[in-house]
Amino acid sequence: MNAIIFSAVLGVVMMFSGIILRNKSAVTTTAIVSLLVLLLANLCNSYSVFSINIDTHGLLHFNKFGLFFNSILIAATLLFVLLSGKDIEKAGANVSDYYALIFFVLCGTSILTSFNGLLMLFLGIEIMTIPLYILTGAEKRNLKSNEASLKYFLMGCFSTGIMLMGIALVYGATGSFSLNVAASSPASAGMPASSFLQMAGLILLFVSMCFKVSAAPFHFWTPDVYDGAPSVFTSFMATIVKAAGFFAFLNLFESNAQLLGPTWKLLMSFVIIATLLIGNITAVFQQSIKRMMAYSSIAQAGFMLFALYSFNDLAKEGILLYAVAYCLATIGFFAVLIKVKDYTFDGFNGLAKTQPVLAFSATVFLMSLAGIPLTAGFFAKYYMLASVVKSGGSLWIVVVAVLFAAISVYYYFKVIQAMYFREGEPETLEITGSFKTGLVLVAAAVILVGVLPSIVLNWFYF
Template sequence: MDVIITISLLAILVLYLGLFKAAKALLPVTLVGLLVALGLTFNHWDLANNTKSIFSGMLLFNNFSVAFSALAIISTFLILMLSKDYFERISANVAEYYTIILFALTGIIIIASYHNLSMLFIGIEIMSVSLYILTGIKKRDYASNEAALKYFLMGAFSTGFLLFGITLLYGASGSFDLTEIRNYVASSEEISPIFYAGILLSIIGLCFKAGAAPFHFWTPDVYEGAPTLITAFMSTVVKTAVFAAFLRLFYISLSSVTLQEFWVPVLVVLASLSLLIGNITAVYQQHFKRMLAYSSISHVGYLLFALIALSSASDSAVFLYAAAYTIASIIAFAALMVVQKQVGNDSFDNFNGLGRKNPLLALTLTISMLSLAGIPLTAGFIGKFMMFTGALSTYHTALTVFAVLNAIVGVFYYLRVVVAMYFKDAERNELAVPVYFKIVLVVSTLATIIIGVYPGFIADLI
C-alpha cells in the first residue's frame, strides 16, 4: 500500500512543481520518487513468500506482486530517462505528462496486486483513462487525436466486456474475491453456465487490453499515432500489467481441470491468431514503429503460452518473457526516437549506414532485434524457450511447431533493420545520441545479455 500512496503523492507533487514553474526539477524529482517507490516495493519481498493482504483482502502483496510491480517501476524509470527535452518539444505544460504517467503506473501497481475483481477493474480504469489522455496529448497533431479517439472507443468497448464478465463471475460465485471464486469452483457439483460466460467475457476484455488478435485492430494505429515515448510505455509496461492480471486470475481462481477444458482451447485459438496475424503483417511494414506495433501482437501470442500451460512455473515464465520483451523494446524505441529527431520519420531506409556513423547505437539496436527475434544468448531466446517448454509439457506439440515457424518469420523482419544498418550505404550525418540515451541503451543491452546467459538471475525470483 505504501508503494501506491508514494507514487500517487509523487504525481501530485510533480503537478504542483509544474504549477510553480519548476520545470527543471520535474524529471529529477520524478526519477528520485520512482527509486523510493522501488525501494518500498522490495521492502515487501519475503524469502518465505508469505502473503500480506490489506483492505480485507482487496489487495494481496506477495513476491508475485513485488516482482511485477518492480518490473513496471524500473521500466517506467528507463522510459522517463528518455523524456528529457522530449515533452518540452510537444507542449509547455510538461508537468501534466509526468503526472499522468505516474497515475497510470499507480493503476498498474494495483493491477499487479489485486485479489478482488473490483480492484482489478479500478486498476485497469486508472491505467486506461491515463493512457487515453497520453495518447492524444499532442493536441495539434491529427494522428495523435485520431489515435486517442480510436483507443478511447475500443478501450471503453473492451471495459464493457470485462465488467460484464466480472459481473457474471460474481453472479455465479457470490463473491469478487479470487479465493472465494476458487472455493465456489471446488465445491460446486455443477458450475453455473453464466460462470463460463463470465470467463469468456473476461478473456475478451483482457485480450483487448493486451492487444491480442482478433482484438488487435486498434493497436497499430494507436501505437503509430501516439507520441513515441508513450508508445514505448504502452507496449511494455501496460502489457506486463495485463498479463500479471491474467495470470493471477487464472492461477488462483480458474485453474481446475474442468475449467481448463473450457478456456484452454479458447486461448490456443487466440495465441495462434496473434502469432499468425502479428508476424505476417509485420513482414509487409515499411516503417519501424508500425513494425514494432504488429510484432507486439505476436509477442502477446507467445505470452499466452504460459496461460495455456498453466502451472506453478507460469509466473516465472511470464515474468522473464515480459522482462526480456520490455528491455529489448525500450532499446528499440530509444533508437527510434534518436532517428526520428534527426530525420523526421521512421522508414527502414533511414537506418541505412547507421552502423558506420553510430556504432554504439547500431550495436545496441542489433542486440535488441536479436532478442526480440529469440536468438540464443539473449533474454528473448530464454523467454521463448520457457514458453515452448511449458507448452510441450502439456502436449501442445502442434501449437509449439506453429509458434516456431512464426518465430522464423519474425527473424526475417527483425533483421531487416540490422541489414539496413550494416549492409546498406547512405549519405548521412552522425546522429547525436544524448548521454542519458546512452545510459539507457547500455544498461538495457547489458541486462538483455546477462538474462540471456544467466536466466536464473530473475527467473527464480518468483
Template structure:
C-alpha cells in the same frame, strides 16, 4: 500497500511540481528520483523490511509474484525516463502532467498485481487506462495523435463494458466478486459451474484479451501505437502490456477447471491467431514504428503461453519475458525517437554514422527475435518449456517456433539497413549519457541471456 500509496502520492507531487518548477529538465530529474524511491519502497515491501499496513478487507492480496513484477515495472519505467525523458519534454509544454499521468498508471499497475476480486481488477484497469488515453493524445497539434486517442478511448470503453457485463454475470451467479468457488463433481475432475458464471468468465476473458492486444481483439493496437507520440508508445507497449498479462495470469490462475477441456482449445486458438496476425502482418510494414506495433502483438502470442500452461515455470517465464521484452523495446524506441525518418530506409547507413546506436539497436532486435545469448531467447524458451511441462500439444510449440523464425525476417530488415545499405540517416544529436545508458541496457540483455538464473534467484531470494 507501499507501491500503491507511494505511486499515487508521487503522481500528486508531479502535478504540483508543474506549478513550482518551470525548468523541464528539473521536472524530469524529480520524476527519476521519484521512480527510484518507488523501486526502493517496493523492494522494502517485497522483503518485509518496511511495509505500510492497511486493512483492505480482503480486496487486495499481496503476493511475492506481484511484488516482484512491480520491481520489474518500476525499474523499466525508470530506464524509460532516463532514456526518453528529454524527448518527453519536447512533446509539449505539460511535462509535469505527463509524469503525473505515468505515476498514476503505475498506481494502476500496482493494483493489477495485487487485486483479490473482480471489483479491484476493474478499478486497477481504469486507473491504468484513463491516463493512457490522455497520453496518446498528448501531441495536440497532430491529427494522427488525436485520432489515436479517440480510437483508444472508444475501444477502451467498449472493452470495459464487456468486462463489467462479465463481472455482473459472475456476481449474479455466485453472489461475490470472485470465481473459482464451484465444487468438483463427485468422482470426476470436472467442476460444476452455473451457466451465468461460465458466460461471465468468457466475457472477462475477451475484455482482458483486448487489453493485452491478443488476436482477434488486437485491431486497435497498430493505429493507437502508430498514432501516439513515440515516447509514450514505448511506455504503453512495455510496462502497460506486461502488467496486463500479469493481471491476466493472476485472474485465471487455478480457475481454469471451470471451463473444462474447452479452456485449452480457446487459449490455443487465441495464441495461434495472435502469432499469425502479429508476425505475418509485420512482414509487410514499411514503417519501423508500425512494424514494432505488430511485433508487440506477436510478442503477446508468446506471453499467452503463461496463461495456457498455468504452472511455476510459466510464472517464472512471464517475469523473465517482461524483463527481456521491456528492456529491448524501451531501447529500440529510445533510438527510434532520435530518427527523423521512421521507414526502414531511414536506418540506411546508421552503423557508419552512429555505430553505438546501431550496435545497441542490433542487440535489442536480436533479443526480440529470440536469438541465443540474449534475454529474449530464454524468455521464449521458458514460455515454450512451460507448455511442454503442462502436457500441452507439441504441435503448438512447433507452430510458435516457426513464427519466431518468421519474426527474424522483419527484425533483420532493420539490421540489414543499418549495416549493409548505403545512406546518411537523419538523427537528432545524442549525448554521451544517452550512449552510456544504451550500452548498459544492451549489456544487461546479454548478461540475462547468459545467466537467466541470476534474475530468477534475485526475484525469489
C-alpha cells in the same frame, strides 16, 4: 500497499512540480528521484522491511510474485525515463502532467499486481488506462495523435463495458467478487458447480482481457494507437502497460481456467495461433518501423500467452523473464527509434556508419526480440516453450510457435540489414554521450540476462 500509496502521492507531487519548477529537465530529475523512491518503497514491501498495511477486507493480496513483478515494472519505467526523459520533455508543453500521468499508470499497475477480487481488477484496469488515453493524445496539434487517442478511448470503453458485464454475470451467479469463481459458487444451494452465468461471465472477462493485452482477434486498436501516439509513450504503452495487463490476465485465470476444463486449452491455442499469425505476418509487410513494432508487440503477446496456456511454475518464471527481456529490448529499441527522424526502413539505412553505438545497441535489442541465443529474449521464449512442453502432449503448438519465431526474424533483421548492409545518410536528433552510455548499459544487461537468466530469477526467490 506501499507502491499504491506512494505512486498516487508522488503523482500528485509531480503534478504540482510543474508550478514550482520552471525548468523541464528539473521536472525530469524530480521524476527520476520519485521513481527511485517508489521502487525503494516497493522493494521494502517485498522484503518486509517496511510496509504500510490497510485492511482492505481481502480485496488486495500482496504476495512475492506480484510484488516482484511490480518492482520489474517500476524499474522498467525508471529505465524508460532515464533513456527517453529528454524526449518526454519534447512531447508537448505539459511535461509535469505527463510524469504525473505516468505515476497514475503505475498506481494502476500496482493494483493490478495485487488484486484479489474482480472489483479491484476493474479499478486497476481503469486507473491504468485512463491516464493512457491522455498520454496518447499528448501531441495536441497532431491529428494522428488525436485520432489514436479517441480510438483508444472508444475501444477501451468498449472492452471495459464487456468486462463489467462479465463481472456482473459472475457476481450474479456466485454472489461474490472473489477471484476464485469456482470456490465461491453456491453448490450448497443446489446449483451446478459451474453454471451458465459463471461461464458466460468468464468468457466475457476473457474477451475483455484479450482486448487489453491486444491478443487477436481483439487486436485491431493496437497498430493505430501505437502508431498514432507520440513515440515515447508508445514505448511505455507497449512495455510496462502490456506486461501489467498480462500479469492481471494470468492472475485472473490461474484458478478459473480449470472451470472451463479442456475447452480452456482449445480456446488458448486458438487465441495464441491467431495472435502469432496476425502479428507476425502483418509485421512483415510494414513500411514504417514504428508500425512494425506495433505488430511485433502483438506477436510478442502471442508468446506471452503461452504462460496462460500451461499455468505451471515454468510459466510463472517465464512471464517474469519475458517481462524483463521484452521491456529491456523494447524500451531500448524505441529509445533509438525516437532519435531517428525518418521511421521508415530506408530512414535507418547506413545508421551503423554514422551512429555505430546506436546501431550496435539496436541490433542487440532486435536480436533479443527475435529470440536469438545469448540475449535475454532467447530465455524468455525458451521458458514459454518449455512450460508448454512440460504441461504435456502439445508439441505441435510449440512447432507452430517456432515457425512464427522464424518469421519474426524476417522483419527484425530487415532493420539490421538497413543499418549495416545498406548505404545512406540517416538524419538523427542530437545524441548525447550519456544517452549512448545508457543504451550500451541496457544492451549489456540484455546480454547478461541472456547468458545468466538466473540473476533475474534468483531475485525472485531471494
